[in-house]
Amino acid sequence: MxxxxxxxxxxxxxxxxxxxxxxxxxxxxxxxxxxxxxxxxxxxxxxxxxxxxxxxxxxxxxxxxxGHQVPAINLWVKGEKTTRLAIETIGSDLTPYPFLQIxxxxxxxxxxxxxxxxxxxxxxxxxxxxxxxxxxxxxxxxxxxxxxxxxxxxxxxxxxxxxxxxxxxxxxxxxxxGGTYRQVFYVADVEAVGPSMNGELNIDLDESDFLAVFPLAATGQARLIGTVRDERDEHLETLKFEDVSHRAMEHLKVKVNTVHGFSTYRVHYRVxxxxxxxxxxxxxxxxxxxxxxxxxxxxxxxxxxxxxxxxxxxxxxxxxxxxxxxxxxxxxxxxxxxxxxxxDRVFSFVTAEGRIADLIRTRIAPRLIPTVARFDAAREFLFRTVSQITLNYRGSPLSQGMSGHVHAGDRLPWAVAGYKDNFASLSHMDWQVHVYGTAQPELIDCCKTLGLMLTVFDWQREYETAGLTQNVVYLLRPDTYVGMVDQTGNGEILDHYFASRGLAPLQRIWS
The missing domain is CATH 3.50.50.60 (FAD/NAD(P)-binding domain)
Known part of the structure; x- marks a missing residue:
């Protein structure tokens, strides 16, 4: 075996x-x-x-x-929707997938x-x-x-x-x-009606139990994820949906008609x-x-x-x-x-108990969040963080070089010029090279020798807007993160990158 x-x-x-x-x-x-x-x-x-x-x-x-695409997140306080964050407009120029997929x-x-x-x-x-x-x-x-x-x-x-x-x-x-949060979570798959059943993610920030309504693909169906705070959490094994506080559901104006599944669990934080x-x-x-x-x-x-x-x-x-x-x-x-x-910080904010915590959630946050959300930079930061497109390996021993805003270790910026999507070649599960502009003959020969796929894009303004630099060599790892950025473009640094690390392409394909 x-x-x-x-x-x-x-x-x-x-x-x-x-x-x-x-x-x-x-x-x-x-x-x-x-x-x-x-x-x-x-x-x-x-x-x-x-x-x-x-x-x-x-x-x-x-x-x-x-699945189901969620275009926006709504925050509710005291039975009223206070903030709507439109995800699809924030990330439309950052990724082919500017939404939350359920x-x-x-x-x-x-x-x-x-x-x-x-x-x-x-x-x-x-x-x-x-x-x-x-x-x-x-x-x-x-x-x-x-x-x-x-x-x-x-x-x-x-x-x-x-x-x-x-x-x-x-x-x-x-x-x-690590540790374990005191709060008990519950999950309920339901059929329901109400303004929160609008195909978007709805979250209650009130002083009652935390509740989030996640829309599912089927119309009128959602998953409720909430917490149980009081003495009910001592009876975790016998807790039923009927035992859960309905204050948060009333605040989100959710009327549950049918419960298809219900379970409870505790959440840990450990590495x-x-x-x-x-x-x-x-x-x-x-x-x-x-x-x-x-x-x-x-x-x-x-x-x-x-x-x-x-x-x-x-x-x-x-x-x-x-x-x-x-x-x-x-x-x-x-x-x-x-x-x-x-x-942990986000969870602690939405589930903290006490008068001061309730005041921050119900009075301060409803005023502060809409104000911050008016700024494009703030909305973009939130989307970049949650979507994980800012995750990078800049400190990795596999990362070498930078040009402009793009460092080795970063996710390759997404750009579409005309009908050409620069992510199209990334389905190739191997090392590859991108050049936006003109590839030097020496680089072309080096890629052939190493067996690297080379994709050359005619220089367009859209690439500059995305943060890419003209004629620079971007070596992409098999997981599509940038491994090396070379501003010389002549192939010598590319060849040295592989030789010094004892690396070779997986499939050695030239196309």
Missing amino acids: HSDVLITGAGPTGLVLALWLTRLGVKVHIIDKTSAPGTTSRALAVQARTLELYRQLDLSDAVIER FPQDQHEMLLVERLEKLGVTVQRQTELLGFDDSGECVLARLKGPDGSEQSWETSYIAGCDGARSRVREVIGTGFP TEHFRKGRAFLLGDAAHIHSPAGGQGMNTGIGDAINLAWKLASVLKGCATDNLLDSYEAERIGFARKLVDTT
Whole structure:
């Protein structure tokens, strides 16, 4: 029993990792303790950056078709809508996906499983990781199958995508420092009517229990996510929808007709001390968990998977040394810590109790937020942050150079000139080069020698507006982040970039 990579956990993080690796010819084995994909879920939001990255897996259109686009966020206080933030107008010149996409995790997982099976990979269900030994040359894992029997599985690397109670994290002993919020959350899928059932995200900031109404694709259906603050949270196991305070629902003017599902849970905020130990890696909830503020959790796990996938493939295919895998933790752990800190502050604001907290939410915030929202820069900052398009790896050892506003490690700025979308070539899952203007003959020869795809765009004003510089060489990593920016344009620095890091393109394709 052998695979290049053993993936434990078949949530979105594990499934995306399996898809990416399989597309690159890496043999994976993915297991999960459950008997079937989940039928209920808490994660809903698919952010713009995830949709951009999903173009590589030909998933973006399917997620958009099956889900629901949220064009705006409404904030309510004392039964009145005080602020409307129009997302689609804020990000229309920043990304092809200037909206919040609602696509429940259970449907998301089914789509990923469907695509993975088309590639010939099936999740081995009702299979549990008991433990593993890392010899330094390989990993020998002990698995418990559906019939209770144990088997040994040899793999080059093991990826722990097995959630907050990760067995992989337990075995490598990296710890999981953090804490647990006092508030109890509930999730209810409902059919309802009222002004908050308008296809937009509606949030109550009142002194009553926190409540957010997320629209689903089906008309008249929504997911309610709220908190339980008082003595009711002591009866978590027996809590029913009828027991939840309806003050917030009345403030949002939501009249629930039918409840299709109801569950409660507690929220933690934790980041593991290391994302890698030897041949074992931690991703998604196994590495970091935080409040649902901003809809960041699932997207961050998917980002982990894509960051690690191309690096594992590079090492396994002999296109990089094992040192490349150290950059996974270096690039992802800082973002995870920052995310936990940011979501903690937001969550604490919307759920804080007491007279002063209520005063800030109901009196000060309703006046301050609309004022700030009038400024384009403030709205754009909010969109850039929540959509994750500002996430960057500027401090990474893989990042070299800058020009204008674009630094190596940044997401490539999106621009459309005429009918040409500069993100179109990014579906190519390998290193590639962009030049906006004219490519020098020496650069063209260098790209041919290295086997790099080179795309040259005729210089247009739209590229300058996006922050790109004429005739500069942008080397893009397989995950579409900028690896190197070269202002000389002659190819020598490009050649040195790969040689000095012991790197080579994955597929060595010239077109």
